[in-house]
Amino acid sequence: MKTTRTGARRLAIGGRCVVVMAGMSALAGCVQIDTPDKPIEINLNINIRQEVVYRLDGDAKKLIEQNSEIF
């Protein structure tokens, strides 16, 4: 009798845990991100990085100055 009551309590706790787990997984399901329906765009300008532009800036200025007839 005693053992069965304990067993029932254990089952009840276990059951609550399952409910909590299920609730958490349901919440986790809310923040799931779906695959985008739009095709992934690849920016062709990706090979022009800002750091590269900054590095070349001085040389570009020099070129423009020395060839002012074409700029």
Next chain:
Amino acid sequence: MGNDKMRMTKWKPTGLALAAIATTAAVAFAVPSAMAQRDPAYAAARAAGQVGEQPDGYLGFATTPTPAIRALVQDLNIKRKAAYTASAQSTGSTVEQFAFTSGCNLIAQTKPGEKYQTPGGAWKTRDASPPERDARCP
């Protein structure tokens, strides 16, 4: 009389030398300024807003060009590409990277009244305010 003749013969070479120096100096000064100047037709098309600077470092047409202007711009763009290619090689970059960096500078250097293309592709007339440039421009 004899004395005068002597003086003349002495002065003549000096005068010639001075004239030669003056001519050389004039040529030396005239040549670089002539080379550095824009073609008058290009300068006029630029000032009229028919031709403008694109973000990619090349010239473009803000309005439908005449065949003469189209040819002029194509010629300049070919020359620009050659210059970008040489600089890209010496700096270890791609032609597109060097041309783009030059485009940033060329748009920044436009004078009020001249045309430039925004990153969105629209043609704008440069005014006193800073031009609309790509976020990567220094």
